[in-house]
Amino acid sequence: MKSAIARTLTTLLHGTLRGLMRAWVLIVPLVVALSLIRWGQLAYFWPQGYHASSGDVATVALQGFRFDLKVSAIAGFLLLLVLPWVSGKAHKRIVAGLALLYVMLSLINLHYFGFYKTPIDSLIFGLAEDDTAAVLKTIWHDFPVIWTLLLAAVLTWGSVALHRVLARRIQPDTVLHTRHAVVKLVVVIVAFFALAFAGKGTIREMALQRQHLTVTTSQFLNDMVPNGIIALKYAWDSRGQSQDLSDPNVGVKAMGFRSPLAAAEALGLPHANDAEVKAALFAHDPLPAGTTKKNLMFFLMESWSAEPMLYQSPTFDVLGRMAPTLQNACYFKNFDSAHAGTHPSLEAILYSTPITPLTLGDAGRRTIPWTVAQVAKEAGYQTLFVTSARSGWRDLNRVLKVQGFDEVVDANNLKEAYPEAVLGIWGVWDDYVFKYLSKRMAAQPKDKPIFVFVLTSTNHPPYDLPADYKRVPRDMAQWKGETSSETLIPNLDTYHYATDLLGGFVQEVQKGPLKDNTIIAGTGDHNVRSFGVYADASRRYLVRQVPFVIWGSKLQCGNQLEQPASHRDMFNTLFPLAGIEGNYINAGRNLLKNLPAQPDALNAPRAVFFTGEARNAQGMWQLGNPKSFVCTSSKPTQQCEFNALDDQQERARYALLDWNVRVSLHK
Numbered sequence: 001m002k003s004a005i006a007r008t009l010t011t012l013l014h015g016t017l018r019g020l021m022r023a024w025v026l027i028v029p030l031v032v033a034l035s036l037i038r039w040g041q042l043a044y045f046w047p048q049g050y051h052a053s054s055g056d057v058a059t060v061a062l063q064g065f066r067f068d069l070k071v072s073a074i075a076g077f078l079l080l081l082v083l084p085w086v087s088g089k090a091h092k093r094i095v096a097g098l099a100l101l102y103v104m105l106s107l108i109n110l111h112y113f114g115f116y117k118t119p120i121d122s123l124i125f126g127l128a129e130d131d132t133a134a135v136l137k138t139i140w141h142d143f144p145v146i147w148t149l150l151l152a153a154v155l156t157w158g159s160v161a162l163h164r165v166l167a168r169r170i171q172p173d174t175v176l177h178t179r180h181a182v183v184k185l186v187v188v189i190v191a192f193f194a195l196a197f198a199g200k201g202t203i204r205e206m207a208l209q210r211q212h213l214t215v216t217t218s219q220f221l222n223d224m225v226p227n228g229i230i231a232l233k234y235a236w237d238s239r240g241q242s243q244d245l246s247d248p249n250v251g252v253k254a255m256g257f258r259s260p261l262a263a264a265e266a267l268g269l270p271h272a273n274d275a276e277v278k279a280a281l282f283a284h285d286p287l288p289a290g291t292t293k294k295n296l297m298f299f300l301m302e303s304w305s306a307e308p309m310l311y312q313s314p315t316f317d318v319l320g321r322m323a324p325t326l327q328n329a330c331y332f333k334n335f336d337s338a339h340a341g342t343h344p345s346l347e348a349i350l351y352s353t354p355i356t357p358l359t360l361g362d363a364g365r366r367t368i369p370w371t372v373a374q375v376a377k378e379a380g381y382q383t384l385f386v387t388s389a390r391s392g393w394r395d396l397n398r399v400l401k402v403q404g405f406d407e408v409v410d411a412n413n414l415k416e417a418y419p420e421a422v423l424g425i426w427g428v429w430d431d432y433v434f435k436y437l438s439k440r441m442a443a444q445p446k447d448k449p450i451f452v453f454v455l456t457s458t459n460h461p462p463y464d465l466p467a468d469y470k471r472v473p474r475d476m477a478q479w480k481g482e483t484s485s486e487t488l489i490p491n492l493d494t495y496h497y498a499t500d501l502l503g504g505f506v507q508e509v510q511k512g513p514l515k516d517n518t519i520i521a522g523t524g525d526h527n528v529r530s531f532g533v534y535a536d537a538s539r540r541y542l543v544r545q546v547p548f549v550i551w552g553s554k555l556q557c558g559n560q561l562e563q564p565a566s567h568r569d570m571f572n573t574l575f576p577l578a579g580i581e582g583n584y585i586n587a588g589r590n591l592l593k594n595l596p597a598q599p600d601a602l603n604a605p606r607a608v609f610f611t612g613e614a615r616n617a618q619g620m621w622q623l624g625n626p627k628s629f630v631c632t633s634s635k636p637t638q639q640c641e642f643n644a645l646d647d648q649q650e651r652a653r654y655a656l657l658d659w660n661v662r663v664s665l666h667k
Contacts, residue, residue: 029166033106033156034102034106034227038227040110047220050220052221056221059215100152105228107152113223218630221535255658263655293580296381296449297441297454301456302342303495307527307532316478325510330557337524337545343357352584367403375580382451383450385453387454390426456498458494460494472493523549537632539632560591563595566609573591585657604616620632629642
């Protein structure tokens with residue numbers, strides 16, 4: 001009996017030791033592969049002329065190594081259930097499969113950064129929620145798919161080869177078999193705790209978490225820290241939190257407040273109870289007596305980045321017919337998008353929400369009372385959504401009609417109205433949108449104001465244009481931005497195409513009978529990869545920037561044209577201008593009001609990116625993270641440093657926008 005127990009314990013000890021040794025032999029090649037990809041990513045995206053200290057680069061490499069070790073050790077730890085008992089052949093297959101998975105995810109993270117200028121985030125799940133076929137066609141056309149697959153194969157083969165060498169040298173199946181049981185037990189204990197600490201990522205401190213991705217003042221370098229596995233894990237966590245509306249206070253707590261009342265107090269809002277906070281969020285100054293309603297036409301221009309407009313000239317024409325219209329427009333030049341993707345920005349604008357995706361589930365089937373279309377509709381407006389894309393994308397054809405739009409016109413409708421239109425990857429060319437709008441606005445009854453929300457699509461990878469479009473020659477020496485992208489010039493062409501069309505439409509309205517009773521506004525949904533990664537601190541503020549332009553009769557633009565602002569401020573500006581009163585949320589400030597010398601918390605000149613970043617006149621930072629502050633001012637002063645009050649107020653504003661959605665829609 002004793003001998004049987006002894007044999008069982010010996011077998012268990014040998015198996016545990018074999019599994020631990022195999023796990024460690026597995027971890028090494030994974031860490032090497034992930035670290036090689038990180039160094040390759042740094043080299044691949046390193047902007048021309050960008051300088052960083054060797055100490056910062058070393059810090060990034062070390063922190064990245066820690067995250068590589070963490071995800072590899074966790075894989076080894078989980079595989080302890082099988083590694084002690086599988087055959088040598090099965091063990092090799094496990095190694096090959098895991099190496100391929102880790103390598104591919106990190107290569108995807110590399111290309112994801114190139115496109116969105118951020119590691120993998122929740123936008124990646126749009127592959128299944130967008131027009132998947134169109135996304136895959138764009139990826140095939142716009143990315144080096146074959147070379148990426150070949151590189152993945154080489155790195156996987158190299159990982160397997162390194163594993164084979166290590167296994168042959170260390171011989172995990174036989175090592176210490178002849179040693180005393182006490183020695184084996186000690187080795188098991190040491191190897192087990194070493195694996196546990198490797199999975200934790202540290203020995204003394206708390207386990208590596210999302211906040212540990214920030215290790216330098218350079219966001220570009222910080223973005224090199226996460227590998228594909230850890231980036232995908234955090235993206236999954238964020239998505240799960242955004243779609244779970246059961247706890248109204250989860251976003252409030254994430255922003256560092258114990259309750260919405262505490263967040264409201266930080267903003268100087270009434271905060272006796274939840275009802276008082278909610279009422280304050282929807283309170284607006286009354287419009288002047290005699291204000292009349294005007295048509296409001298809003299254009300969300302695909303990939304309409306801010307930087308090309310900075311270099312506009314007769315020999316570097318990116319605006320076309322829009323250029324002369326800017327003289328009498330309110331052009332906000334220091335303006336950020338809400339997100340890095342079209343659908344998240346669309347939701348942020350329509351629903352004043354940092355939570356996305358919001359309307360793909362149950363919330364999209366219930367009317368959200370404060371959506372901009374619903375507010376306009378209740379104010380007596382006809383509401384129309386027009387896009388050159390297919391409205392089946394992200395269920396827009398269903399969602400938009402529930403959320404206040406009387407009518408949705410998409411690529412299929414435009415194809416029916418204009419049989420010569422060609423349906424491409426994303427829809428029809430944008431010029432059919434403007435043809436339709438010209439005809440539609442001319443027929444609009446004068447006694448019925450209309451709110452039109454337009455989403456364009458042509459200025460999008462693969463940057464195709466109509467066959468009869470004449471590309472405009474440009475003096476590229478006038479481009480002062482980065483030049484590493486092979487799609488820079490094609491992107492500038494589609495940018496000009498879309499912008500020129502909008503400019504032509506503005507001119508048409510300004511010369512016609514609608515000029516005095518129509519407001520036109522336009523912004524971009526996000527920046528694009530073609531214009532760089534903005535690694536240099538002095539250019540970093542451009543990473544999220546898009547134009548925001550308002551055209552109308554007798555505009556008074558105020559003193560905020562150069563102040564930091566963002567998507568959240570648009571409809572707080574446009575609704576009063578168009579004469580619309582209603583139940584819309586104070587997501588931002590009215591940009592046409594003169595900014596006082598001492599702005600209050602709700603009207604301070606700051607911009608917010610809804611993934612949790614903020615920007616003031618001095619620099620930008622991640623909310624709640626003082627170490628992430630980067631000075632981006634062209635004229636830095638002694639005050640170019642993290643401002644705790646700015647951060648607290650922006651966290652409070654963000655928290656209340658999040659809370660408003662959750663408390664209104666949760667069941």
